[in-house]
Amino acid sequence: MLKELVIASHNQGKITEFKALLAPLGVKVYAATELNLPDVEETGTTFAENAALKAETLAKISGKPCLADDSGLCVDALNGRPGVYSARYAPNRDFNKAMSLLISELQASGKTDWSAHFSCVLAITEPGQKTRFYEGRVNGQITADRRGSEGFGFDPVFIPDGFKRTFAEMNHAEKAKISHRGKAVAAFLKKEFNV
Ligand code: IMP
Numbered sequence: 001m002l003k004e005l006v007i008a009s010h011n012q013g014k015i016t017e018f019k020a021l022l023a024p025l026g027v028k029v030y031a032a033t034e035l036n037l038p039d040v041e042e043t044g045t046t047f048a049e050n051a052a053l054k055a056e057t058l059a060k061i062s063g064k065p066c067l068a069d070d071s072g073l074c075v076d077a078l079n080g081r082p083g084v085y086s087a088r089y090a091p092n093r094d095f096n097k098a099m100s101l102l103i104s105e106l107q108a109s110g111k112t113d114w115s116a117h118f119s120c121v122l123a124i125t126e127p128g129q130k131t132r133f134y135e136g137r138v139n140g141q142i143t144a145d146r147r148g149s150e151g152f153g154f155d156p157v158f159i160p161d162g163f164k165r166t167f168a169e170m171n172h173a174e175k176a177k178i179s180h181r182g183k184a185v186a187a188f189l190k191k192e193f194n195v
Helices: 012-025 047-062 083-089 095-109 172-178 180-193
Strands: 004-007 028-031 066-075 115-125 132-142 158-160
Touching (some): 004 012, 004 047, 012 180, 047 115, 066 083, 066 180, 083 095, 115 180, 132 180
Parallel strands (some): 004 066
Antiparallel strands (some): 066 115, 132 158
């Protein structure tokens, strides 16, 4: 069982979440920043490639097990875009602008089916071992009618299948039960820690 883990991210929100999840399991969790590890550029073309790139690079440098994730929104009518480029789709990380851009692209496509999914891939690399992957996905629809103030990113325009509310109208616990990230983390915890 893993005794220590480096979170291969410079995103404080992700680091705090992983620390909260893993500390009760007796894992010593380090943020990449605490060990002066670099922010690895996401040059891959798939979520798995980017997550592996981050986990493998930092495992090599630090000599410790590393966990990385990559996620994004894939819209069918836009041939899967923004996908791995979701974070960069927002000009200056302005998600109001990103949502406007997404809706105008969908309107311009002339397509009426606005099906989409969020994907998340976690990669864990222990030095000298093959990287292990855990995935989660949630299907839904994009709506032009932005609703809710919870969450982040594209949450106000994403309605998960089986619901009438957007992700931004759900609290953290409710979203985590059905979300791509929640599912990937659940699979990771089950396999690596038997919980
Ligand atoms: P990452 O930090 O490289 O994984 O970037 C993820 C990007 O995908 C974010 O900046 C958002 O654009 C989008 N994204 C991923 N997960 C979510 C989510 O749960 N809600 C809304 N947007 C998300």
